Amino acid sequence: DTEVTQTPKHLVMGMTNKKSLKCEQHMGHRAMYWYKQKAKKPPELMFVYSYEKLSINESVPSRFSPECPNSSLLNLHLHALQPEDSALYLCASSPAVPNYGYTFGSGTRLTVV
Amino acid sequence: KNEVEQSPQNLTAQEGEFITINCSYSVGISALHWLQQHPGGGIVSLFMLSSGKKKHGRLIATINIQEKHSSLHITASHPRDSAVYICAVPGNQFYFGTGTSLTVIP
Numbered sequence: 001d002t003e004v005t006q007t008p009k010h011l012v013m014g015m016t017n018k019k020s021l022k023c024e025q026h027m028g029h030r031a032m033y034w035y036k037q038k039a040k041k042p043p044e045l046m047f048v049y050s051y052e053k054l055s056i057n058e059s060v061p062s063r064f065s066p067e068c069p070n071s072s073l074l075n076l077h078l079h080a081l082q083p084e085d086s087a088l089y090l091c092a093s094s095p096a097v098p099n100y101g102y103t104f105g106s107g108t109r110l111t112v113v
Numbered sequence: 114k115n116e117v118e119q120s121p122q123n124l125t126a127q128e129g130e131f132i133t134i135n136c137s138y139s140v141g142i143s144a145l146h147w148l149q150q151h152p153g154g155g156i157v158s159l160f161m162l163s164s165g166k167k168k169h170g171r172l173i174a175t176i177n178i179q180e181k182h183s184s185l186h187i188t189a190s191h192p193r194d195s196a197v198y199i200c201a202v203p204g205n206q207f208y209f210g211t212g213t214s215l216t217v218i219p
Contacts, residue, residue, distance in 0.1 A: 042209035106155030
């Protein structure tokens with residue numbers, strides 16, 4: 001298995017909802033990443049987990065809460081989002097940090113209404 | 114200043130044309146990635162290279178580590194090549210270029 005699987009592919013949520021994005025990989029990678037991408041912009045790093053510990057938080061608002069329950073799974077919990085949080089959320093993994101063998105998921109298209 | 118600069122930002126070509134996208138970077142690296150993203154889609158890794166040249170089908174990527182420059186070439190371009198092409202260099206995170214939006218017209 002050489003993929004990073006993200007679910008759901010599309011999500012529409014209200015500003016008072018609580019939802020979660022899921023990312024899974026079975027390549028034995030020990031670093032996992034969340035990126036946010038707005039239209040026509042490159043991805044922006046949100047969080048990095050290394051060996052299941054949060055190693056980088058790029059000053060992301062607390063309405064985004066990451067969780068890494070085990071080395072294969074990365075979640076992003078969403079609560080009280082704003083319409084400007086609508087974006088493509090990409091997950092990626094790599095064998096370690098720093099490392100060159102990044103693999104990206106296909107993303108979750110999030111719309112906040 | 115961005116660590117990774119790409120040019121051009123937008124590119125329109127006729128089917129069959131030879132296409133070149135350029136990438137310059139300022140950080141020290143051992144490898145550079147070329148990525149492809151179709152509209153609304155996830156990111157696919159095309160190449161990871163640390164020296165010389167790599168070829169995959171109609172795609173060719175070159176890198177000059179001393180000059181900190183890489184190019185992505187597409188030969189005999191096709192409408193299905195229409196996508197955003199991004200160069201990126203790894204570190205504690207991935208430093209992305211601004212992307213080149215390519216449209217190939219039949």
